[in-house]
Amino acid sequence: MRPRQEVSARRGPGRAAGGPGAAVLRAHRAVVGNALRVTAASCVAFYVCRYGLDLVVMSVYATFTVVALGALARIPGSGRQRAATVLTAIPAGLALLTLGTLLAVETWAAVLGMLVIGFLVAYAGTTGPRIAGAAPGMQLLYILPCFPPYAPDTLGQRLSGFLLGAVLLALAERLVLPEPDTPSFRRLLTEAADAAAGLADHHGGPVPGQALARARTAADALRPSRVPPADLPSSPTLAHKAMAHAAEAVRTLLARLVALHAVAGGRHAYRPETVALLQGISGAARAAAVALRRGGRLRPGEGPSPEALQRELAPARAHRALDSLELLSGDDRLVFLRRRSQVVQAADAAVVLVLATRLLLGDRTVDRNPAGHAFGYARSHAPELWWWRLTTHLTPRSVIFQNACRFALGLAAARAVAGLLDLQHGFWVLLATLTLTRTTSLETRSAVRQALIGTLVGALLAGGLLAVVHDRAAVYAVLLPLVMLPAFIVGPLRGLAWAQGGFTLVVATLFAQVSPVTWQLAPVRLLDVLAGSLIGLACGLVAWPRGAGREVSRSMAGVCSAVADAIGRTVACVVEPGTADVRGTAAVAGATGTAGTGGILAINRALALAQEGLAQYQSEPREETARQPDWPAVLVAGADARRGERLLPGRPGRITHHEVGAWLQRAAGDTAAGYRALAHRLCADDADAQDQRPPPRPSLDIRALLAVAPPIPRDSPDREARARSAALLLDSVIWLDALTADLTRIHQEV
Structure with missing residues (x-):
């Protein structure tokens, strides 16, 4: 760095x-x-x-x-x-x-x-x-x-x-x-939950400008890029995983509520079932905020509960689905479905927020809840969680693995050189290798050049100091803080050359008080830094010299492949086995594993590799000034895919109608194929293949769905079961629509 x-x-x-x-x-x-x-x-x-x-x-x-x-x-x-x-x-x-x-x-x-x-x-x-x-x-x-x-x-x-x-x-x-001190992450969660409750208290009328502004501010404060690194819930402990899960849920809740009020316009009156859901959302979010603010472990029967909201949500979801299918014949735009689903998605997010809060406060039975499918890790023991984290980056495709190998090889080579040549101060050789090795050969060359210039100047000053003061230890004792303080101030502010020059003076002043030294210590320091620099430069040229430049494309391709797999796993879970036809089954071929913890781990691993690769890529200097792709759009698609895989398989009901299941399978197959094609393009070594823009993919064909979706008579004896199936269908359609929109946006940006 x-x-x-x-x-x-x-x-x-x-x-x-x-x-x-x-x-x-x-x-x-x-x-x-x-x-x-x-x-x-x-x-x-x-x-x-x-x-x-x-x-x-x-x-x-x-x-x-x-x-x-x-x-x-x-x-x-x-x-x-x-x-x-x-x-x-x-x-x-x-x-x-x-x-x-x-x-x-x-x-x-x-x-x-x-x-x-x-x-x-x-x-x-x-x-x-x-x-x-x-x-x-x-x-x-x-x-x-x-x-x-x-x-x-x-x-x-x-x-x-x-x-x-x-x-x-x-x-x-x-x-x-x-x-x-900075606000703790739990405090940010509390403020976001309070903001969500305040926004959900509005059931129509003028748009609540103050509540909307507070919600946007609270959601923005939870963005990982806005949270200080020390406050991020990024460790593999159960509490941090629950905290991150709660943050994702409350940000989704705020986004859906903001969108709901934005769609409603200035003076819209909500239907009674929407008002009931908003009241349930408000109560659940406020209870979660109270529990987060109070802290401490939950006792049996204490704390926020999602059950009241879930009792309101289940019939509202089914009835809203039936109404949407009936009204969709006159409006085949997906905008209509999105608008109708906002409050239901908000309620889902509020349920997840409450469950994540309970898990954070010690309730490890949240996976027993009907919506607990997303909490497959709740009963995992600490060794399992740590093992999953430690093995996530144990691949040559991880920039963290690459950096660890680069540093280990450089330090081992430096130690071998120092030992075989019996260098007087071999420690300085390794210190130079440690501090000057960078993630790209370009950056390493720049660092070595600056370090040698700074060390040369510092060695000249140090040699003069040692020659003048000689062996008067009291003078060095007085000079030590006077040399050390400016060195540690100027170095970080003015650059690597100043840092190396200042540290050379500090080393000379310090070692002059440890053992008898002469002015010859200064050139020894310069030679050792030169040796360490050359070793670091050699490692930079040999071990992944391009840094994260290539890996970011590969890791984003991995996210696209993981999204395609998640689509296949999720749709396979929501469609009754044997419902889809052969074409539909073939369309999602390539999806491996089953929905659940294994599937979530796969997409989590892909996202972790991509996020680390992107973070390093953005910190590395570039010679070219060309516009870089909007890689965060790929991460958004991965997060959307993970959200659906967490929620949809745990929903009540299954899609049992043959033609409807076949349509959903084909639609999922088309979207998954688009992500697989994008992954192949990102992995292509041929620059022409990467630059070739594929044709835009069409949005979901809702007319084809309406043509095969059977009507549900109001006096049908199995109306409730079919309503649950219709609700699951519409939730899956909205999810696929979001992923299709993500794919279109990625094609425009990448």
Whole structure:
């Protein structure tokens, strides 16, 4: 990550108003605050150990622990969150220091350990932004002891120094200009649920402008790009999965309610059944907000319940479906169906919100609810959830896997070079490889050029300083904070060259107090950085030199294939077996697996790979200035497909009419075939094949559905069962319509 990006990465996207000028001031404040914290903690640690206790090894490890976790790492969050992350990392840090010390006995053992541990530490970032942010610092904690001399007798000092440095850094994060707290994700959920309840309280009349504005603001605040990384529910724990599920549900609820009021216009009177549903939605959302605000585990019989809303929803869904089929003969536009389905979709989202809230507060029986099909993970144990997350990116098609391999290979190669050439300060070689390796060869070349320029200037200044001051330790002790603070401020603000030059001065000032040094330390530092830079550059050229440029297309193709599979699985579940004809069955051929947890995991994995690939792709510099495709449109299609696969198979009733089932199968097959063709196009290596725009796909043929849909007499003895089937049919049609519209939009953008 480039220094200018580190500022935004630490704070996350801001929500506060103030414009660009205020954002720059906040960024500068964050840099200055972090530099003050790192300087204060590292200097106190060094002075206490070096001059107070006269323990040289402990002083070095205490100081570098603060630098590793405070400056090199990119831990996101407020001061409280960052302090907690540092303290949580202590057990892992102790293990890494111990392994590094023991494996330093032989070069081959150190290289092998660097390869394995370097990969594991980098890959651990898949479990959340806090661990990902701490990973570079944790790498340094293993690198530092993994060099001669082999001195297991100093392990006690090394571990003590690490503990002291970690504790001092945690205290500094809390006490020295701490990063301000941000609203917790649960609070954002609460505000969104309250906004949904307030909007659902309006049952007609003038459009509620204030309530609409509040709903849009609450929904926007829950967008992942708007939430600080440390607050995102991104870990594989059950609570975070439930929180993310609740966020998706409440955003859908707000979107449907906003659309409902926008369609209604200025002075529309709702039908009694719509009013009843809106009242149920309001009550459910408000109960969820109350439970979220109160927190704590639910006791039996406590908390929000979706049952009242579901009692209103079931007959309303069926009757609305019958009315829609009868009225559709005079209006065959899908706009009519969309408008009629808004309130039903809102009610579905409110039910899911309540169930996700109950799961978040400890009720793991939500999967027993009639709408609990979407919560197949509710009874999964923690090891299963962590295993699913850790194996999601265990593929060469994942940019996280690629980055972990690139860093592990670079660090192992650097350790081999340092060991075989018996470099005096081999640690600096690995540090240069760690800090200068980028995800593309283009970016690595730029980083190496800047680093060498900065290191050269810093080495000249450091050589002059060492030659003038010589061995007067008291002068170095006074200079240390005066050199360290500007280095940690100017580096992130002015770029990599300034950062490397400043750090070279810091290293010279620090090591001059540890052991006798001369001006020759400066050129040694320059040569070590050059060696590490060349190794990083070689790894950048060999291991996926184009970064995420190719993988983003492949991962988006994977999402399209997963959408096609989800369409096949879902439609196979809602159509009674044996109902569809051979053509309909062949149309959705290629869908694998069954609807349920396995299917949801497949599309979740595709979305996770695509989201990580897109995030890295957007952060990488490009030589070309051509307009890039609107890749988020593909992610929207994946989210729409997942929403349908979560909800539709759990609905009551099945489509039993042969011609209707065949129509639905053919329509699903056409849409799935469109996504498969798009996936093939995105995976094509031929640029001409990618640039060739396929013909636009037609929307769903509602006239053909009306031609085969049988009328349902009002006095029919099985009217209720057929009404449930009609409701499921219309829900499936609306879902397919949304996916078809997504496909059309993607074709226009990609």
